[in-house]
Amino acid sequence: MAQLSDLDIANKATLQPISDIAEKAGIDANALEQYGHYKAKIDINQIKRREQKGKVVLVTAMSPTPAGEGKSTVTVGLSDALNHLKHNVMVALREPALGPTFGIKGGATGGGYAQVLPMEDINLHFNGDFHAITTANNALSAFIDNHIHQGNQLNIDQRRIEWKRVLDMNDRALRNVVVGLGGPTQGVPREDGFNITVASEIMAILCLARGIKDLKEKISKITIGYTTDKKPVTVADLKVEGALAMILKDAIKPNLVQTIEGTPALVHGGPFANIAHGCNSILATETARDLADIVVTEAGFGSDLGAEKFINIKAREAGFEPSAVVVVATIRAIKMHGGVAKDNLKEENVAALNDGIVNLERHVDNVRKYGLEPVVALNAFVHDTDKEIEFVKNWANTHNVKLALTEVWEKGGQGGVELANEVLDVIQQPQSFKHLYDLQTPLEEKIETIVKTIYGGSKVTFSSKAEKQLQQFKANGWNHFPICMAKTQYSFTDDANKLGAPEDFEITIRELEAKTGAGFIVALTGSIMTMPGLPKEPAALNMDVTDDGKAVGLF
Structure with a gap:
């Protein structure tokens, strides 16, 4: 019997009306703005603030293989497991970007029986947030070029404009472009370029803003470039922060969806972690903390990227401390760090585990440097062997590391109960949280x-x-x-x-x-790019749409 794809599993799931999910989460009907039957935005002004906010569980990972180690899958599965154990829980995730969806990842809503739904919609356009961010970003570019064309009263040096246009696609050909060609009526010629939308500062601002007022203030402080005497020029100087905030007035509202098992999920914002700060919006996390006792959220890639930025940028800005940190690990990633070629990761190799476990160990140690006790989620894959699993478990015991074999891809929330119990144990213990550095340090x-x-x-x-x-x-x-x-x-x-x-x-x-x-x-x-390129054989080659409008090839 052929194994069902993530999309197959998602299509077979029975979704609850989003109004029922909202009611379960304690969201008043007046706060719900429905986008069809199974998606909605939340008017945060209609959410009652709790004095005792919910605790935050951060899910991070070891350094991944190119395919990823299932961090979003574990995040969703852990939430379902906590729900299964009768805890009041919500999950807060980033929105997928179209570029990676068509590039390598194929989608980013979890996997197997630990997914947020409707998977197809979330991976493709969702509620229009990324389009609004792209539009706001590029509107600012248009305002900058128009200002220069109309006489340049601010004395902007067109050689020192830092603001770039964006597109929600991996398109290396747009990294460096020239705009304004075509004579005196077509704009002033200058060098420009594109970033991917998730690298836009507008994306970062949306994810760090506390509301419309804060959004507008942050936008006004954007440095778009410099004058000919090298003084910063801001959006406030252009007087367009109000217009840009207006474009984002709906995008700033968190999106409510559900997991396969009906756990309420807020999916909002999506900066990359290797080129941006890699966390979902503060508004979504804080709204979830007002609604639930436990909020499970994730930060992109490993503890060296997303988790470091979650703690030193997002959590610091929001003013909360994580109560527990989960580090997702896989046997295949440990073997890769032990020197095994990517094509051979399915073969048993305990010796490579012994060599590669140092990567996981450093990520565990990194979490402890913040005064937090990590829990390792060993995300199970079908090709893992008993000997390999036993090796990792023995390593954890020897190094006094909490570890839970996690089978949420195959079993949903039930496969994450062991992990949930370990996390609950950590949440109940006092932590000695600290940031990595003081802001006044050079x-x-x-x-x-x-x-x-x-x-x-x-x-x-x-x-x-x-x-x-x-x-x-x-x-x-x-x-x-x-x-x-x-x-x-x-x-x-x-x-x-x-x-x-x-x-x-x-x-x-x-x-x-x-x-x-x-x-x-x-x-x-290094060679990190803020506009990625597509691989030789992008995931898009396997994608299609049926005659009745159903997506094919998302995974």
């Missing part, structure tokens, strides 16, 4: 702290361009911002090929970007 010291403490590196090298930017940013009063590292997800280093847990390596910061609206400084390392 920018270069914050970067060095991340590299040495979380990555295991020994030195940070700044390019001459980055050195000049450091001095400029300090002169502009931006020294107090947290750091958002743009780095490969596959390695602790800035080289995707250096697997395992390397030590005593250097990280090179080639360039810095000031996201003064979102309130952080992006440090670009």
